[in-house]
Amino acid sequence: MPGIIAVIGKRRNDVSCKAVADDITDRVYESQSFRRTSADYTSEASIRILHRKKDDYGLSDSERFIIAWCGRPMYKGRLLTEDTADEMLKSGEDAADSIRGLTGHYQLLIYYKARGECFAAADKISTHPLYYTETPDFTVITPEVLSLKALKRCGWQPTIGTGAVFQFIASGFLWGDTTFWEEVKRLAPGHFIKCGENAVELHSYWEMTFKPERGNRRFFINELSEAIDADLESIPAGKAILTLSGGYDSRGLLGLMKVRGVEFDAVSYAFGFDFTTDSDAGVGKYFADKLRVRHRFYKGEFGEPSVVIDNIRKAVVATGGETDVVASQEALLGADFYRLLAEEYDYLVRGDEIWGWSDHIVNRDMAFWECSLLSLNEFPQPAKYLKPDSYQRALEFAGEQRKSLAEEYNQPGANLDDFKDFVYWRHREPRLLQNIAYFRRCYITHIAPFLFDRTLSVINRAPSKFRVNKNLYLDLMRSRFPELFLDGNLPNPYGPKVDKFQLLYQYEAIRDFIADCLIVNPPLHISDIFDPVRFEPWVRQTLNVKPKTSASGSNIKPNPVRQFAGKALNRTKFLRSRVKWAMVRNGKRETPAWPNDHSHLFRLGILALALREYEDY
Template identity: 25%
Template sequence: MSADFAVTLDRTAHSRLAFAAEPVKVGPWSVEIETARPAVTVWLDEGLLVVMKGQLYDLGPAGLLAMYRRHGQDFPRYVEGSYAMVVLDQRAGRVFAVTDRVGSHTLYAAHDGDRVLIASRPDWTGFRDRPLSLAGIGSVLVTGGLQGGTALYEGVYPLRRASVHEVGARDLHSTEYWSLVLNHAAVGSSADLSMELAGLLRSSVAQRVQASAGPLVLSLSGGYDSRGLLRLLAETGREVRTFSYALPGASAGTDAAIAARLAAQYGMEHREVRAYRGDLRATLDRNVRWGHGAAPFSDEADAWDELARGGRAEVFVGEQVFELSNPPRTNLADQLQHQRLGSFETLSWLSAIMPASSYGSMRDAWNAVFERVADQTRGVADPRDQELTLMLNENLPGALLPWRDRYAAQLGSVHQPYLDSKILDFVGRVPLNLLAGKAVFIQALKVLDPELLRVPLARTPGYKADWKREFITQRDAVWAGVTAKASPLDAVVSPEVLRGVLYGLTPVSAGATWRGMARQAVGQLRRQPLATRLLGPAVNRVRAVDAATFLRRALVLRDVLAGTADRAQERADMFESVDLAGFSLAAPIPSGDLLREERPDLLPPVLTD
């Protein structure tokens, strides 16, 4: 289900809210708000309106509004949740866009002086009159997503996580309300810290379960993270269903096979969902409809489609930041590549088939962004802190969380207990050696249940299709989709380039497949601590983006940018009507002591400058 919204602020127009009888003004701005209901929450109080995507775990509507009235723009410091919101304060004449600590839901903004646009989708129709961003296009083709602060259109940018962004006369003034303090100075033994983490994990999961009204489902793999959630959810006493992705004929060591054993260990119902059903064009179309150019390609889009047909649920997933490489990645290029960041060199093979001007412009635009991220990373001394910083600033908000927001959310609300603010603060102070290889987390799992690691880890995911083979066998249907309509991307990556790549694919021989598997196995062994001690750090080799991966990214992006010919219909498809009968800007929700009633522990002294 769509869970998007857009806010337009205009100094020159007399706009009105879709649900208001009179034009609405906030300071100098006339306001227009479009939302997808009921997935987007709209709360009103006297002179105050909040539009939010996501969920809060420690406050209800009245509590949030009272928190804002008490603390003003500092209120996010005291809020636990996974959200992106816009706050319109008529009394103060101020507008704020607010992002959560990790960037669970991205907001994109553009400020033209007299007009400000804020939307939760990078391909929102309000942005589409702008030129394409070559840096953003390059980011999608190289990394799979919008990394390094890029967007699809010039003049549009993602709003930084953990910040309050106030709309000013000429730009948005951003104030960071939280940052991860990397002092790693926690006192205590590893056993004590493991016990502390186990308690934090229990509390975080319990809080999210308490806020979950629907059935609980867990995306269960064969690794450490999701089995920890399995144990923690089992403790709550709620019924939990688990699922995993699979392809026919998967081996015994795949995620699905191990997940089934784990679910059986705790007596939970487990479902194996087919990741890909064989229709490449349909899979590409789902990535277009759901990803919107904001998220990496979903190999499992067919599985999410099937799961969504069973009704909405509360989805628990295991994104985390307590795993650092062991040994540390001392090579900067390796560090960046590990976080899905590479230079345009990874697509250098395109230079032979693209016009030099198009290739060079896109290369230079993306490489400028890449070098900026690299320079910022060099400013962090310890390579393990470099990894943690890149994970928080790039990989999570630019790749992993948009993927969850766009695909897992087709099933329902997405909960990420391991990204709770108290757990994040714990990560900042725990000694780095306990984060290497998830050492402290694995010990915490043993605290939760000594039998949790009895089932071995999965050896392979087992659900990713051979996309090269799929493109070869279905290329005529794919090419028919390209020729069916034009796209703004054609001016950068022409249909002729796509056709050359598509029809230039050749089957991989069995020998080449085995050699690739062997190189991968040797590479994994080479990075083990013993090999590093004996032979020194492994030499980083830049991994090229292969042709099938490029095609998946380019074809999805092409259709995202094409949109539909009818902008009005496209906007209607994106946004449902808003039904706020009984609410108005003049009819407040009673506040009084509601904050004290909902969360008395969230009443610290009023902050002063």
């Protein structure tokens, strides 16, 4: 994918960094389809940028330093260019101060030639991935973790962490800075590293640690409105394509982009299903038609299983297999979908956000499962197939991890909803949503305006009572676009449906593919912790279940007692949250991230594919 590769020598040995940098660059997914921009400083530092013609990037190689970036960093309100980069570094600020003064979505690297020091930074959301590791001779930075396989010839021997395997089983994505290799870390949002002759130092320059200010709801609605409008001015020139669903976030962008006069079309999609009005895509078209925006529909085809399997493999290689949704969504659309968009549009716009996640919470465990950082005893499948000792180790690991992650939010007097939204910013947004975005960036520039800096600043200052369930954002959108948010005639997308995984499993080639990954030729780390006696029957049974239409939406008959109870609970978020917690703990209700057997089996298949890549070293 597009990004910066850097090899920084430690000045202990006479080892040239250039050959290593070239090897890693060649290992990047579809590297042959990208352009390359390079800078080398003697044998001590080699920097490469992979990019497409339409990508935003830059490299300045001066007498004192090399600075490289991908994305759209802003310095003092101006887009970073070679001129502004020189100005920034000649201003007398050190690299850390310069990084703190940047805004926008980017990855950035600064190398000081005389000192042999390198600084690499991720933005506040980690929209552009950076991974790093060390050897005795150099520090390596790359946008793709699996490209580090090139270090084998240097004697580098990484190990796979069982904790990462447990995280993936639980959440479908990795937490914090974890990768499947224990020796490799991912650069966290709002962080930078300093490296050179000494060991890598990790520093934080910004965190979503909430600092609520005084103000009523109307005050913060106005603040958010002004921030969003100002951030939208940063959208680049050119023609955009908005991915439009029935959800609130893309719906809001539809209205905002239309009002601003942005040149754009909208696209909705489905996986294995034709277009229907009573679907997510149907709701998207309904609102696009309402604002007279051209709407397109794309169907992810399952009819050629070999193509589906090939796309899944590519997605795992490109993203390191760190998120199952890349395979279960982006790969099922296929690379051709994004190539098609890239031919006709300059960039893709998405409604990714951190407005404030889910209900009010009553304790920290609830915060973790609301953000999908589950323990393996909070949903049923792992107990069916893990060896007893592995299951117990996984529970102990989750407990230790939650304790460690809770300590990250060191804010005296902070309330639980602030903690929950911090966990969402630190773990779910960068590790799930942005990992999905990484794959899209292999083909087309990805823009998420609701994650720009001014908007983040307002969310950071808003009291938690305004953030719960996206309340502040929704109040703003209802007032600005009542035709989009107060329409009682929109189609119902929640009617009966067939699970897309059940539909996939009707193809023998897909069933054989999943079985081969998990049963016939499983990776070692699957064999070590899974109980084959119990696991294989569960896999076979799940693969062979006939598709069933889910009973939801219009098929559910109204229950007056349940309706009355629901209305009563909705009057007080605190009571509703306590009832929700009690029902989950007593097995009367599923956690929000509870997977069904079919989706969980697919997750395990992706895990096995990823582990094959890491074990094949």
